[in-house]
Amino acid sequence: MSGRTRRASVGVVDLARELGVSTATVSRALNGSPAVRPEVAERIRKHADERGYVPNRLARALSATTSRAFVGFVIPYVDTPAYSAVAAECARLLSADGTQMILTITENDPERELQALRELTASRIAGLVISPSTHVLDDTRRLLERQPVVELHRASGIAAPGVFSDDERAMTESVRHLAGLGHTRIGYVGTPEALSNGAIRLRGVRHGMADAGLDPDTLAMRLVEPTRELGRSATEDLLARSDVTAVLVGGGSLSVGVAEAVRASGRRVPAELSLVVYGDPAWFSLADPPPTLIRVEYAELARCAARLLLEALDAHHSGMPGPEPGPHLVVPRLVPAGSTGPAPD
Amino acid sequence: MSGRTRRASVGVVDLARELGVSTATVSRALNGSPAVRPEVAERIRKHADERGYVPNRLARALSATTSRAFVGFVIPYVDTPAYSAVAAECARLLSADGTQMILTITENDPERELQALRELTASRIAGLVISPSTHVLDDTRRLLERQPVVELHRASGIAAPGVFSDDERAMTESVRHLAGLGHTRIGYVGTPEALSNGAIRLRGVRHGMADAGLDPDTLAMRLVEPTRELGRSATEDLLARSDVTAVLVGGGSLSVGVAEAVRASGRRVPAELSLVVYGDPAWFSLADPPPTLIRVEYAELARCAARLLLEALDAHHSGMPGPEPGPHLVVPRLVPAGSTGPAPD
DNA sequence: CTGAAAGCGCTAACAC
């Protein structure tokens, strides 16, 4: 690291001229090619460092047949840590690999998603992490099939590795927890089955009902897009129209809305109503009683996504197999706490 | 928008050949240069669209003297909406302008920050939004001075526009609120004065003390780096060593830690201890009583940052003055709720 | 108004 003030950027040609070698040799040395005499390579690298040389990634990526200068990160929403925190953490992890992450928001709009993917392709990204929108367009799917992709939270049906919270298991466990406390009339507020994780969560809930000897058809449920507002209104409706003693939530933003609705309803928690929320503990740290929580490990999801993406890039580059397609599950923990208690008689 | 399957990408040369014009004309037409006959321009654009042409941003940015293909977004932490949510929202807003946002995390390490800035410069970013680390290096400062920059949350002392929450005012108001409830022994958990916003918040608190006729020197305070863990330990220490009846928090992550410590202390809120937290309402939505909150408008901060950055880019491009340097304040709202009450006798 | 040609800074064949 040199303290020199950098003048109008030095390039490979400058270095080559200054050292009396060719640009090719400079390029090779800087890229760690074995086809250059070690001592020469060292001299070049040292000089480059002293001159404060910073390679132009644009030129590099444009020229190189393959480059991992950039990767894309495509998510539908911005207002939950499931996306924003995972994105930020991935950026941190990828930078250690010298890769810059371009962040793109689709607002769950398939057209925007396609557009975003086109733009990213135009930027010659090496690969991407994506949380697909609810209805992925065929053109989008084609675009995804052509490059290293890691799916996050949601699956789009392409043959790519994906990182998901093991929500089926968590939901099953949650229902069992409630049933174990004597609850038989359980309400579920979750995301639509059209979302891959919505379907999985609901399956977990049904599974749990069956396990506990409850008829899954008696489940009072509301499936809505994952926003706080919809969580709130769905819960108001659920509480007004059915006679549940416990509510289970399948979604982070939903949990906030559900919690608001429960509080607004005036029901005492857990005396009159038990509640299991979902998501990031930070969102609920001030709650009293602390809520029973399906705690999703966002940092772990990010680590897993970053690792799989890097593996996929390596594989793509070297023609090796690459990470296994299909789900890579991160297990959330059910943390029982004060918002769940025995069912009222 | 065409449904065609794109073959190995079409470029300006293809378009030029197919239409019997030169690449220069194609380029001009696609960039909306007035120096091309409208009907020709229209024909070119139409054809480009039909062929599913997507310009290569790398080549464009490499070639053009000025390009806004990419901007940088540099933040220290990932685990709070103050950063992650604002980043995500900015990405959304900037994409409407056709600009892609490269996200970088510094972990509040000045060396990493400098490194990140070098890398971004290497990517020929048009400008950037940055939350400077606690001690900005001189080299970093020099790098920042050479391009359009918008500061976020924290100021580094360079002549750039910045977007900040008007925390001084919010803190003053909060102290007045507490004093109005009869509290005289107030504790403050905030960020160090070395952080620009830490200093500002503390000034606001002191100002509020003076306003309320309290001696600012009686303020029991703990200034720590903004993490949940430190917020927690600082609060444990504060509660153990001093005899406060109210705690005010200056920081989002800190608030979570403080809330945890308060709960762990067993003190009844607000009967024995009043609490004012800071940050994103979603984090506290499940709290009962709902906490009195200094509610920061992250979406508004993001909008403001995106707008200023785009203005700065325009200005840089056209040589016009550009947005005013200095703070552009977004006013947080003090939302009094159940965690603050009359001081115990 | 349009075209020819020279790069942007780097990598990658292909020679030596």
Next chain:
DNA sequence: GTGTTAGCGCTTTCAG
């Protein structure tokens, strides 16, 4: 091992 040279795909003088 190293140098020469031709691009990557686009923008932009400079002529016409």
